[in-house]
Amino acid sequence: MTSPHGTTGAVVIDGKASAARVREEVARDVAALVAETGQRPGLATVLIGADPASEVYVRNKRTACRAAGMEDLHRYLPADVSQEVAEKVLDELAADDFVSGILLQLPLPEHLDRRALLDRIPAEKDVDGLTVQSAGLLALGRDGLRPCTPAGVLRLLDDHAIPLRGAEVVVVGRSELVGRPLAQLLTARDATVTLCHSRTADLAATCRRADVVVAAAGVPRLIGADAVRPGSVVIDVGIHREAGGLCGDVDFGPVAERAGHISPVPGGVGPMTIAMLLANTALAARRQFGG
Amino acid sequence: MTSPHGTTGAVVIDGKASAARVREEVARDVAALVAETGQRPGLATVLIGADPASEVYVRNKRTACRAAGMEDLHRYLPADVSQEVAEKVLDELAADDFVSGILLQLPLPEHLDRRALLDRIPAEKDVDGLTVQSAGLLALGRDGLRPCTPAGVLRLLDDHAIPLRGAEVVVVGRSELVGRPLAQLLTARDATVTLCHSRTADLAATCRRADVVVAAAGVPRLIGADAVRPGSVVIDVGIHREAGGLCGDVDFGPVAERAGHISPVPGGVGPMTIAMLLANTALAARRQFGG
Numbered sequence: 001m002t003s004p005h006g007t008t009g010a011v012v013i014d015g016k017a018s019a020a021r022v023r024e025e026v027a028r029d030v031a032a033l034v035a036e037t038g039q040r041p042g043l044a045t046v047l048i049g050a051d052p053a054s055e056v057y058v059r060n061k062r063t064a065c066r067a068a069g070m071e072d073l074h075r076y077l078p079a080d081v082s083q084e085v086a087e088k089v090l091d092e093l094a095a096d097d098f099v100s101g102i103l104l105q106l107p108l109p110e111h112l113d114r115r116a117l118l119d120r121i122p123a124e125k126d127v128d129g130l131t132v133q134s135a136g137l138l139a140l141g142r143d144g145l146r147p148c149t150p151a152g153v154l155r156l157l158d159d160h161a162i163p164l165r166g167a168e169v170v171v172v173g174r175s176e177l178v179g180r181p182l183a184q185l186l187t188a189r190d191a192t193v194t195l196c197h198s199r200t201a202d203l204a205a206t207c208r209r210a211d212v213v214v215a216a217a218g219v220p221r222l223i224g225a226d227a228v229r230p231g232s233v234v235i236d237v238g239i240h241r242e243a244g245g246l247c248g249d250v251d252f253g254p255v256a257e258r259a260g261h262i263s264p265v266p267g268g269v270g271p272m273t274i275a276m277l278l279a280n281t282a283l284a285a286r287r288q289f290g291g
Numbered sequence: 292m293t294s295p296h297g298t299t300g301a302v303v304i305d306g307k308a309s310a311a312r313v314r315e316e317v318a319r320d321v322a323a324l325v326a327e328t329g330q331r332p333g334l335a336t337v338l339i340g341a342d343p344a345s346e347v348y349v350r351n352k353r354t355a356c357r358a359a360g361m362e363d364l365h366r367y368l369p370a371d372v373s374q375e376v377a378e379k380v381l382d383e384l385a386a387d388d389f390v391s392g393i394l395l396q397l398p399l400p401e402h403l404d405r406r407a408l409l410d411r412i413p414a415e416k417d418v419d420g421l422t423v424q425s426a427g428l429l430a431l432g433r434d435g436l437r438p439c440t441p442a443g444v445l446r447l448l449d450d451h452a453i454p455l456r457g458a459e460v461v462v463v464g465r466s467e468l469v470g471r472p473l474a475q476l477l478t479a480r481d482a483t484v485t486l487c488h489s490r491t492a493d494l495a496a497t498c499r500r501a502d503v504v505v506a507a508a509g510v511p512r513l514i515g516a517d518a519v520r521p522g523s524v525v526i527d528v529g530i531h532r533e534a535g536g537l538c539g540d541v542d543f544g545p546v547a548e549r550a551g552h553i554s555p556v557p558g559g560v561g562p563m564t565i566a567m568l569l570a571n572t573a574l575a576a577r578r579q580f581g582g
């Protein structure tokens with residue numbers, strides 16, 4: 001098959017297209033919710049300080065939120081805000097009926113206790129899926145809001161009709177944000193999941209066993225062609241800024257020659273994260289309004 | 292090597308001996324805590340109804356608790372207790388400074404909402420490690436009380452100096468009680484973990500890759516000799532009552548011929564569960580008393 005990149009080899013998974021579909025679905029859902037209940041979902045993004053990358057991310061989230069027809073209930077706090085005041089703001093948002101979802105933009109200024117702040121966010125408004133309560137609901141297979149990036153990976157796989165039931169999936173990287181929750185989501189979808197990390201004895205050999213490899217280790221081009229079985233599916237969660245531009249955890253060129261499907265960087269998993277944040281906010285609102 | 296069972300083959304892992312060591316450690320820790328703080332740990336076992344197996348389990352837990360020098364703060368509730376009253380009893384125990392740990396014996400009578408009751412137990416007294424909060428703390432790698440059976444499996448492996456760092460471990464069975472939390476505990480110990488289940492395509496082939504296989508599927512003799520690489524470690528969490536006596540998820544005789552280590556049923560993982568419950572209660576008390 002000829003891929004959009006022009007090489008013989010893998011189908012290149014189009015994250016922008018999938019993300020656009022999710023956003024359209026959310027916009028329709030939001031419109032229906034407003035029609036049914038007279039209430040409009042609201043997303044409170046909380047930005048503390050002036051980290052330039054965080055400013056860009058939050059701006060993109062707010063724009064996407066408004067484009068989906070949701071209220072943009074942004075809160076900015078200065079870099080020197082005290083833990084106490086930051087907690088009070090989160091408590092206020094937790095109690096506010098106009099707020100369906102709360103997103104605390106990370107990283108935080110160093111003097112703040114990240115975990116203590118995250119844990120002020122009630123599970124039903126935790127649209128990033130990062131609190132202890134949300135992690136516990138996922139671990140126990142109960143209803144809850146799932147972390148956005150792992151949820152985006154699943155959606156990409158589903159949009160390309162990749163079978164997961166009984167499939168061998170290798171997840172590379174055991175982070176709280178991606179690897180660990182993704183392994184659990186995939187297990188719940190009946191995949192046989194192996195979770196690899198920096199201590200894994202033979203990473204390439206382990207990955208070669210897989211029908212699907214998800215690279216989320218945070219190491220540029222960690223996954224080479226020797227780690228990929230011909231025809232398998234490779235999803236790249238990594239994103240690294242280098243002299244030549246952006247790259248992922250996968251060595252795209254050689255891997256695309258062997259894989260059956262591959263997600264590029266940029267334009268693969270990246271666009272899904274905000275899309276799934278919107279989907280989580282709409283879901284939280286539906287439960288909140290009883291719609 | 293000649294095993295205690297007299298066959299050439301595996302070293303048979305002695306769960307009774309490991310459990311006895313854990314109990315002795317707990318008894319020493321409790322004595323030290325009483326000496327340091329003047330307070331004595333207390334375990335509240337809550338038994339609802341008259342399930343004969345549950346009565347035996349609770350009696351054994353209470354006996355072990357007293358033998359370790361802890362207060363036995365047992366509560367019995369009749370089988371027809373209302374959800375409301377059961378929740379009130381748990382709330383009372385949660386607020387009681389004499390109670391270090393709360394164990395709600397499962398299964399419950401059918402009219403009761405198990406999850407709603409478990410979630411009344413605060414994480415710091417959740418000595419069974421089964422609440423959403425405890426599951427979330429485990430998933431995020433934060434301090435907390437871990438489920439007893441998975442913790443017992445780890446202790447057995449440690450007592451036999453089985454290396455976990457970089458080891459390939461296959462866990463068979465994805466239950467909330469054992470398989471899922473055990474996979475996470477093993478990942479935290481730097482093992483490369485594969486979590487298998489009823490949808491796994493080729494269970495025997497997957498298990499043969501492992502340095503350590505933990506069978507926790509709840510299927511008698513599921514793991515045969517064809518699933519075991521010579522010299523590997525096999526831990527059996529299953530327990531099934533059959534005409535000929537007890538058996539596990541592992542076909543003991545043939546597997547013992549190939550494995551390097553094997554845990555028997557009974558006398559393997561079983562005795563560890565109560566021992567780890569005591570260890571959790573002592574740990575909860577130490578945090579409670581600030582000792």
